[in-house]
Amino acid sequence: MKATIEFDDLLYRRLKIEAARQGRTVRELVAEGVRYVLDGPPAGTSVSETTEHGEWRPAWLGQLRGFASSVEDHSIEAARASIVRGRSLTAGE
Structure with missing residues (x-):
């Protein structure tokens, strides 16, 4: 364009x-x-919102670490099954 x-x-x-x-x-x-x-980072982003290497990351990215630590199987099949389970729960099933 x-x-x-x-x-x-x-x-x-x-x-x-x-x-x-x-x-x-x-x-x-x-x-x-x-x-x-x-x-890039939104205007006014504080240093606490950057990684130890100074790279900006969205705030929600750090929340994934908690989910990952509670999972034993990190295979793609397990991830797909988890997504399907999540969709079933949100669909009211």
Whole structure:
């Protein structure tokens, strides 16, 4: 999809220089920047919401550790059976 974005002159010059320096296109850098904003941590994320390596993880990801520690069989078949059981419970069966 195409979009028109207006940059101030100085910012666009810096963008073009950086793209050339990296051997990439302006389009690639802009797409990377948008992905960074959309996939990165929400604004105002505290250090406690990052891993020991400084990587951001969604808060719900840590909750999975509790589920995993209570399961003995981690095979794909056991996971599928668990999902089916969960669907049966939510369907009122």
